[in-house]
Amino acid sequence: MVQVSCIANGQGVEVAAPLLEMRGIIKEFSGVKALDGIDLLVHAGECVGLCGENGAGKSTLMKVLSAVYPHGTWGGKILWEGQELTAHNVRETEATGIVILHQELMLVPHLSVAENIFLGNEITSFGGVLNQAAMYQRSAALMAELGIPEVNVAMPVSHYGGGHQQLIEIAKALNKKARLLILDEPTSSLSGKEIEVLLGIIRMLKSKGVACVLISHKLDEIAAVCDTISIIRDGTHVATRPMGELSVEQIIAMMVGREIQTLFPREAHEIGEVVFEARHVICQDIDNPARRRVDDVSFQVRKGEILGVAGLVGAGRTEMAMALFGCYPGHSVATVLIEGKEVAVHSPSDAVAAGLCMVPEDRKRHGIVPLMGVGYNITMASQRKFSRAGVFNMPAEMHAISQWIQRLHIKTATPVLPIQSLSGGNQQKAVIGKMLVPQPRVLILDEPTRGVDIGAKQEIYKLMMELAGQGVAIIMISSELPEVLGVSDRVLVMAEGRLTGDFVNEGLTQETVMAAAVGKTMAQAA
Amino acid sequence: MNSVTRNIQAVFSRYKVLALLLSIVLIWTFFGYFSQQAFGNDDGLYFRPSDWPGFEPWSGVFLSARNFSNLLRQMAITGMLATGMVFVIIAGEIDLSVGSLLGLLGGLAAVLDVTYHVPLALNFAIVLVAGAVVGLINGYWVAYLRVPSFIVGLAGMLLFRGILEGVTHSTTISIESAIFIQFGQAYLPQWVGWILGLALCVLIASIGYRGRLNRQRYQLPSAPVWQDSTKLFLVVCVVVGFVYALNTYQGIPLPVLLMLAIAGFFTFVARNTVFGRRIYAVGSNLEATRLSGVNTQRVKMVLFGLMGLMCALAGLVNTARQATGSPSAGNLGELDAIASCFIGGTSMRGGSGTVVGAMVGALIMASLNNGMDMLGVDSYWQKIVKGMILLLAVWVDVASGSNER
Numbered sequence: 024m025v026q027v028s029c030i031a032n033g034q035g036v037e038v039a040a041p042l043l044e045m046r047g048i049i050k051e052f053s054g055v056k057a058l059d060g061i062d063l064l065v066h067a068g069e070c071v072g073l074c075g076e077n078g079a080g081k082s083t084l085m086k087v088l089s090a091v092y093p094h095g096t097w098g099g100k101i102l103w104e105g106q107e108l109t110a111h112n113v114r115e116t117e118a119t120g121i122v123i124l125h126q127e128l129m130l131v132p133h134l135s136v137a138e139n140i141f142l143g144n145e146i147t148s149f150g151g152v153l154n155q156a157a158m159y160q161r162s163a164a165l166m167a168e169l170g171i172p173e174v175n176v177a178m179p180v181s182h183y184g185g186g187h188q189q190l191i192e193i194a195k196a197l198n199k200k201a202r203l204l205i206l207d208e209p210t211s212s213l214s215g216k217e218i219e220v221l222l223g224i225i226r227m228l229k230s231k232g233v234a235c236v237l238i239s240h241k242l243d244e245i246a247a248v249c250d251t252i253s254i255i256r257d258g259t260h261v262a263t264r265p266m267g268e269l270s271v272e273q274i275i276a277m278m279v280g281r282e283i284q285t286l287f288p289r290e291a292h293e294i295g296e297v298v299f300e301a302r303h304v305i306c307q308d309i310d311n312p313a314r315r316r317v318d319d320v321s322f323q324v325r326k327g328e329i330l331g332v333a334g335l336v337g338a339g340r341t342e343m344a345m346a347l348f349g350c351y352p353g354h355s356v357a358t359v360l361i362e363g364k365e366v367a368v369h370s371p372s373d374a375v376a377a378g379l380c381m382v383p384e385d386r387k388r389h390g391i392v393p394l395m396g397v398g399y400n401i402t403m404a405s406q407r408k409f410s411r412a413g414v415f416n417m418p419a420e421m422h423a424i425s426q427w428i429q430r431l432h433i434k435t436a437t438p439v440l441p442i443q444s445l446s447g448g449n450q451q452k453a454v455i456g457k458m459l460v461p462q463p464r465v466l467i468l469d470e471p472t473r474g475v476d477i478g479a480k481q482e483i484y485k486l487m488m489e490l491a492g493q494g495v496a497i498i499m500i501s502s503e504l505p506e507v508l509g510v511s512d513r514v515l516v517m518a519e520g521r522l523t524g525d526f527v528n529e530g531l532t533q534e535t536v537m538a539a540a541v542g543k544t545m546a547q548a549a
Numbered sequence: 550m551n552s553v554t555r556n557i558q559a560v561f562s563r564y565k566v567l568a569l570l571l572s573i574v575l576i577w578t579f580f581g582y583f584s585q586q587a588f589g590n591d592d593g594l595y596f597r598p599s600d601w602p603g604f605e606p607w608s609g610v611f612l613s614a615r616n617f618s619n620l621l622r623q624m625a626i627t628g629m630l631a632t633g634m635v636f637v638i639i640a641g642e643i644d645l646s647v648g649s650l651l652g653l654l655g656g657l658a659a660v661l662d663v664t665y666h667v668p669l670a671l672n673f674a675i676v677l678v679a680g681a682v683v684g685l686i687n688g689y690w691v692a693y694l695r696v697p698s699f700i701v702g703l704a705g706m707l708l709f710r711g712i713l714e715g716v717t718h719s720t721t722i723s724i725e726s727a728i729f730i731q732f733g734q735a736y737l738p739q740w741v742g743w744i745l746g747l748a749l750c751v752l753i754a755s756i757g758y759r760g761r762l763n764r765q766r767y768q769l770p771s772a773p774v775w776q777d778s779t780k781l782f783l784v785v786c787v788v789v790g791f792v793y794a795l796n797t798y799q800g801i802p803l804p805v806l807l808m809l810a811i812a813g814f815f816t817f818v819a820r821n822t823v824f825g826r827r828i829y830a831v832g833s834n835l836e837a838t839r840l841s842g843v844n845t846q847r848v849k850m851v852l853f854g855l856m857g858l859m860c861a862l863a864g865l866v867n868t869a870r871q872a873t874g875s876p877s878a879g880n881l882g883e884l885d886a887i888a889s890c891f892i893g894g895t896s897m898r899g900g901s902g903t904v905v906g907a908m909v910g911a912l913i914m915a916s917l918n919n920g921m922d923m924l925g926v927d928s929y930w931q932k933i934v935k936g937m938i939l940l941l942a943v944w945v946d947v948a949s950g951s952n953e954r
Contacts, residue, residue, distance in 0.1 A: 350840060375842030389840050394833040394900040399826060404841040406823045413823045418760070422767035457841060 040105050042067045042234050043121075043203055048087055049098035050080075050258075057083045059258040060099070063236075065203060070225060070235040072245035072252045072266070076278050076537075077336050077502040080258040081238050082126075085205050089123040090116045120202035124192050124209060132181035137162040139180050140195045165194040169224055185311055186217030193224060203234045210244060211337045214314060222248050240335040242271055242541050254278060272534075275541065279504060279533035287484055287509030292492045294512060295326030299379070299465040299496050302358040306342045306520075309353035316342040317355075318520040324465065324496040329487060331511030331528070332500040334540050339520040340500045341384050344467050348374045348381040361464065375404055380463035382455050384470045384500070390454040391442045397453050398424035398438035405460040423460075431456045432482055448479025455483065459490070466490065467498045472506065484510055504533045518542040569893065569909045576913065577612060580920030584611040611920055614797035618736075618805075621795075622870070624915035625804035626651070626863045626879075628908055630886035631893070632808075632815045633859030635907035638890050640852055641832040641899030642691060642698035646705025647860050648882030652875075653709040654680050655864030659722040659874025662729055669728055677861045683709075684857015688850035706883070714876045722874040733869025736800035745801070746792040750785050757781060804866045811862070816904045828852060832899030888935070889914050892942040913938075 043065040050058040058080045065071050075081050087097050090110035101108040103119055110116040113123075130139050137158045146154045146161075162176040169190055180188060189209055196204055206225075210218045225235055225248045239245055245252060246266060253263040254277045261277045262269075269277075306317040317339040324330045334340050346355035349368040359366050359379070366377040374381070383389035392400055401424055402409060409420035424438045431452045435445055442450055451471070458466060468487070472480045487497055487510060501507050507514055508531060516524030516539035524539030610616060630647050637644050658676045661667040667675070687705055691698045724730055737745070757777055764771045771777075795801045819825040827848045830838040839845045863882075868874050893910030895902030917938065921931045 348840070370842075370844070371840050372842040372844050381840070383840055388834075389836050392830045392834045392837050392900075395826075395830060399830075403830060403838070403843070406826065406843075410823050415821050415823065415826070416763075417821060418763040418767045418769055421764075421769055425769070461842075 041065060041102075042069075042104060043088075044102040045084075045088065045099065046102070047099040048084065048101075050083055050087055050092065050096075057258050058087070058097070061255060061258070061260045062263075063253060063260075064263070065234045065236060067202070067234055068229050068232045069251060070229055070237060070249045072249035073236055073238045073255070074242070074245065074252060074274060074278055075255040076504065079255050079278070081255065082207060083258075084255070085123055085207060085236065085238065088116070089113055089121055089205065091123075117199050117201075120200060121205070122196035122199055122201035122203070123205040124189075124196060124207060126208040126211060128185075128188050128192060130180045130188055130191060130195075133179055135177050135179055136166075136174060136183075136191055137176040139191060140165065140176075140198050142195075144199065161198070162194070165197060168197070169194055170220070170227075184217075186213050186220065189213060189217070189221060190224065197228075197233075201233065203236070204228065205236045205238075207238045208240070208337070209237070210239065210241065218244065240337070240541060242274060246271075271541075272538075275534055275537045279537050287506075289510060290488050290492070292327050292488065293494075294328045295494065297323045298326045298362055299324040299498075300360040300363075301343075301347055302360070304343050304346050304355070304357040306339065306346050306351050306355040307353050312354065315520050316353075317346065320517070320520075320522050322515055322522065322525070324498055326496055327491050327494045328512050329491050329497045329499060329510055331507035331514045332498060332517065333504060333507045333514055333524075333536050334502075334517035336502060337519075338517040338540070340517050341469055342520075343517070344381060344384075344469050344498070344500060348379065348467065375461055375463075378462075378464040379467070380404070380458035380461060380465070381467040382458050382469060382471060384473070386447070386451055386454055386474070391450055393443035394441050396437075396439035397433060397435050397442045397445060397449075398428065400442045400453050401427050401456045402460060404457050408460070427456050427460065431486070446476075446479075448475040451475050452479060452482065452486075455486065463495060465496045465498070467500070469500045470502065471499060472501070472503075504536060507536065508533065516540050566894070566903075566906060566909065569906065569913070573909065573913060573916065576916050576920065580916065580923065581612040584920070584923050611923055614794050616919065616923070617794055618798045618802060620912075620915055620919045621805045621808075622802045623919055624911050625802070625808045626867050626870075626882070627885045627889055627914060628808040628911040629811055629859050629863040629866070630882060631889040631907040631911045632812050632904055633856040634883075634886040635890045635893070635895055635902050635904055636815070636819070636828050636852055637698075637856055638887070638895050638897075639832045639899055639902045640828050640849060641835065642849065642852070643702060643887065644687065644698060644705075644853065644856050645702030645883050645887075646687065646709055647702075647856065647886055648879040648884070649706045649709035649713065650680070650683060650857065650860040651864040651867060651879035651882050652877070653713040653716075653864070654683075654861045655868035655878050656713045656717050656722070656874040656876070658729075658865055658868050659724055660716055662724055662726050663722050663874075666725075669726055672729075673865060676865060677858060680857040680859075680861025680864070681854050682857070684860070685850055685854040687857065688853025691853060692846040692849035702883070713878075717874060717876045719876045721876070724868065724872050724874070729869050730872045731803070731869070733804055733866050733871075735803045737803065737806065739796045739800050742792045742796050742801045745806070746788045750788055753784055754781055804870065807862065807866065811859070812904055812908050819904055824848070824851065829900060832896075833901075885911075885914055888939045891946075892939065894946060896946075897943070 041064045043063070045061065045063040047060045047062065048058050049056065049060055061080070061084055063071070063084070073081050073084070086092050088101065090112055093111040094109040103121075108116070108119065110119065131142065134142070140162050141158045146157045148154045159176055163172075166172055166174045166176060171187065171190055174183065174187060174191070180191060183191070193204070209221060213221065222244065225237070228235065229248075237245060237249060249266050251263060252266050252269060252274065254261040254274060256278060300323045302321045304317050304320045305315060308314040308316050320343055322330075332340050342351060345351040346357045347359060347368070349370045357368070359368050361377055361379060366373070366379070368374045368377065368379070371381070392403065398421065402420055406415075409415055409423065421438065428435065428438060433445075433449050433452050433456070435449065442453060445453070455468070455471065471483055471487075475483065487499070491497055499507070499511065508528060511528045514524070514526045514528050514531060514536060515522060516526070516536055518540055519542060523542065524536065526535065630651065634644060634647065654676050657679060658672055661672045661675060662669075687701055690696045690701045761771050761777070792801065819828070827838065827843055830843065831845050831848050835845055864879065867878055871878070889910035890902065890907045891897065891910070892913055893902070893906030893908070895906060914935070917935060918931065921934065926934075
């Protein structure tokens, strides 16, 4: 009854009622809860900052809201101006006025700015003929509104840099009459000045009554534009407060606060002299050479030491590893010393020959050779060992393979079963095994337990301890703080391409690491 | 119980080749029946079958020893190209220039022979080296300069054909050296055929035996003795039948022997060598292979070099067989080779395929050509039928889900 009267007399109620209300959102992925009862309130003209660690569920929550996961595949309720929202695809949510801007830009580089803005919403006259004039006019008006009248809407999008492209995305959203704009890490590929422009536009949109949800790792950006901050952790809602009420320290404490489980079989092992040294690692962004993904990072690793590398997504850790291994796709510079001797690493084969091996982050794309047998994947990096004059000694190879399969506890029906038919954990163990057969002195593990079940995780940790005990220097990049603190002897922290922390892992807390990861420099943290 | 299921699985994984062999039986039965019908009619349009040497009254003309020999000779050139092409396709690339390159290298051999009177051994050596070098250059463009192989092949197709036409002044050149011609047309004496057959059987048996010993040395499980013996027995039957059938006519044709030797060698390369395994790895996941420390660019370049070498061999055989170097030699040869690979179950997305499959594919193509020629089917119809069969074969492959990732 109340609701009927509300709608009837309109005006007064609209101010008080939230634009969007998400209640008790639950989303499961094959039995694992990614979101466990999350609430979120957004009012018209308000900007809400959404904070949380890697994998806390921020992106998942936004995918629920924008119906990337259609209604019915998740639990809970979404109310839009008091009405329940049951969208089944992104088009429907966009029609309501909810537009999401993904972390990766979704523009078609070869089409013009105007064509991109109207992609899928083209203005047509009779018979489906494009009304170019109308689209150009409207696009130019949008550019003026966003304060970038210098953009020529007839030019291809690829003509403009990352910052402008981000704004063109916003123009595209505004053109869809967006009333709630979701920005997922919008500044991750922008320079300082471009970020300022973007934040200014968010303020301008707020003043026009457009609501925003801003997902960002950078707390200073959130502090600059958001009215409210909402923190989530492990799929649950931690707190929602007005921006001014919380200090940065409090926010960080709320973001981490996870217990380190007894999952980690940390054992004492001997740490020897320095075996690996990286000096002045620099990686340029592929699209924007002026920007450095990794900006002058130097560090050392000792024999038998496990060095954890922490940081938020996009901090440049994977890029650094690729540069060291000789496979960074853009331009990179790095001086690598193994046992005090400089090694020229121009390709992965150079690296492997020098005793430096890497297990890449993306198992499917960079790790497995899917159609090939598990065993042949394991021997892939050391085929010369099992061959003479290029011809395999097949039984000798098979003998070694079965020993490795046993040692790594890989569950497979036969050693020649194509690796693609194994579970993720077993695939990962094989990919790690592949990089152990050449007997490396330095091993880089990039997210070694991503997408792996608990059992396999534990086996991988045990293996790492065993290797460290044998004197292998291990560099482990991980986005899971408990994992970093659970297995490392020393922890490096990176933020925005720079080294912001170097800690001995004794009494080290998640808060300290997280503070460095959100960009506080070493001097500030100390 | 477990071993039984595993054996059934093994049979199913070879299901592709079985299906192909079955389709060969069907094609042969079809042509055997209809060619007998056609030649049975005494309408004066054809030679009477009994006029043909080696005619066996109990079978259709298609299924005679003479035609079997003919069929294999026709297949030899496509077969050689297909053995190289199957590796290129497994590595996820394609080479469209092989027909033209075959023509060019065959033409080169003819020019060297006729115009410059180069001794035969040197002539062959020059042509083989030229083939390998041109192939490596193709590979360099693909692997290091990153031009898509489709384009490199297309460019080579025009380029090589153009050079060939320029070199031969668009005329055919008749070979003078009798031994050269023998290279494409000779038959092995019967006793040599038998000795080679015997040697092959002994070789296969000894490889199998050594493999068993080796597996025991490393304490690996071996197949039961009866299984290996049965396999060996079947192989011996096939070899004996093959040599017998060809000896019934004039013996094993030299180009066929060459093709079989190449196919055997390449099968070995695919299964037992580092290079062979890398070809499959590159085709299945290039990035992962590169990150394992494999020089994938070199693998690709060598692959194309090998393809060039095969073109040289095929070119020599082709020139010898026709006793001329012709400006149109090898025209559309690449299509037959590529079709053979795909019919033989090679995955279009790279990473899987076998030399044996490609050979069977080539046999199917050759059987269709030969059978339709024999039935007097117009050449335009032949093209239509071959096109449809290629489409159908690949569709069956796709529909059976064998290429899903």
